Amino acid sequence: MEFAFTREQEELRREARGFLEANPEAPLSQLRELGWLGVSVPEERGGGGLSFVDEAILFEEAGRVLYPGPFLTTDVVLPALPEVDEEAWSVELDGLVPHLDSADRVLREDMTAVPAEGETLATVDDSRPLGRLASRGHGDSIDGDFEPVRLRLLAGLAAEAVGVAQKALELGVEYVSQREQFGKKIGTYQAVSHPLADTYVETELARSLAYWAAWCVAEEDEQAPTAVAAAKSMAAETAVAACERSIQVHGGIGFTWEHVLHRYYKRAQWIDAFGGHAARQREVVAAALLD
């Protein structure tokens, strides 16, 4: 049993963090040039020949900077295609399509691929709009099942949520270590520090679940559906709670539009909602345990 990243994976994370912090809104084409698309697709099909765990590392880092493009959705579709292509992809789940406006094609749950045409709706997290496909038109049928795509998508969201939670925690720690009230750094007050300690514990737990789920997906382990549901539920709730606590310890400034925290908070809630809120994920787990 070994639960650690390889040296290459640590290197990939460093590279991703450096690049994304400098270019948080880099176009998808630039991520493609870096080799971040189709990371887990075998080389003979035009991919990077690595594993889904490597992809999860990229998703976590993308979550940290709230990367706004259709990176996750493209990357989870590519392994389902006969060959890695140059298109921006999205996925339809529960009738909703993330990034419909910036994607080229959409994979539907019946494994048909259709052009990304339809109405894009404003979302609370304005960096990740949702759309509804125009109902007309037949798609191209793609061989294979949708389930692996869905699992990659939800496991990817779990990894992204860990990145969101981690950043919200870091912002909180930084602020309470500087801000003074009553002549003291507010981080010395336990009513302030203990919620951040809880965020730390939950974020580490959620990270373990996210990479367990990613590993199960990579290995096509029979536990994958349960692991993914577990990871998605806990990571999303952890990210939401991490943002709420961070907003709280920031006081008034955390409630303003100018502070970055509300964007993390909205992304966290987007992640929780898409593909089913935490309670819906837990029903998957409960069914596996009790029925």
Add this chain to the structure above:
Amino acid sequence: MDLRDTPEEAAFRAELRAWIGENLTDEIRRGRFEEAGRDWSWKLHEAGYAGLTWPQEYGGAGAPYSHQAIFLEEMARAEAPPHLGVIGLGMAGPTIIAHGTDAQKQKHLEKILSTEEIWCQGFSEPGAGSDLSAVRTTARRENGHFVVDGQKVWSSFAHIADWCILVTRSDPESARHAGLTYLLVDMHAPGVEVRPLRQITGEAEFNEIFFSGVEVPAENVVGEVGGGWQVAMTTLLHERGTLGFALTAGLESQIRKLIALAKEKGATPVQRDAIAREWIGLQAVRYTNYRSLTTLMKTGIPGPEGSGAKLWWSEANQRVTKLALELLGPEAQIVENGGYWQHQQLRSRGNTIEAGTSEILRNIIAERVLGLPRSR
């Protein structure tokens, strides 16, 4: 990253599981801990499962920490009683190995492994709980030995223990962390009195120990006279080190029982959600322990990610045991219907207090892991 057992770990697990199957009888499982535990502990020692991670030169198996983790998992799965020498094996032994003299190692280590010596811990006092540096039990120097006076509390095993690891104040003028001395004290010496402490569950799992003029030879000092704080920290590091695995293994067995109860009694949608939540939390702690263990095996130091394991476990165990009572329904209050869960639920209130209160653990995470300014 490979979350499966290695072939070598799988072989160890299979061998251990077979051994448990042959040796763990219902008599041992149900017997009174003090008697049945002794036989069980001896069997574990004979089979080489006591002191798995101790160095071979001190009679241990010199096995990697992953074996200790597998051992704890399999013991919990089989609902085996704990080794009677948990304090000796997990705390006193490693402290003596780290700071003890050759004579102390010679005298005690082998007997700790064989459970010939049972150990207890004398750290907490009525006035020194979370603040260990407030220790008031004194060790006065007199003609080449120490005379110990004072009172310790919350000592598990003290009523059957042969030896005690004791933190004392040897310099009466000193305050806080300075002037403490760490002693190995013979529990059969004149002046040692043990009184059981009846707890919330009605049983007496812990004790008070009274020391009145107890003579302790100077060669029983561990580390330096006045350097007891550092030695005590080694003990606590070991207490919290592999603790995560023992706790997770215990929680896994609780949740397995909870699921069986829910299947038998039926669960509402709200209860199903709560059960799923606890199972998810269990997997999260388990894999976090694995991450921490991998770091420990690579660097010799457990990773910081594991520092929340005890905090999470204690609160999870409180929720799980309450949930079980809820599944039992109104009859949960009738002793013959819910003895196990009633006991477990009451006992769980101690979980957020023993081995570092949740408040202290949150302080440790805030200050040492997150680097927040110190509150004290």
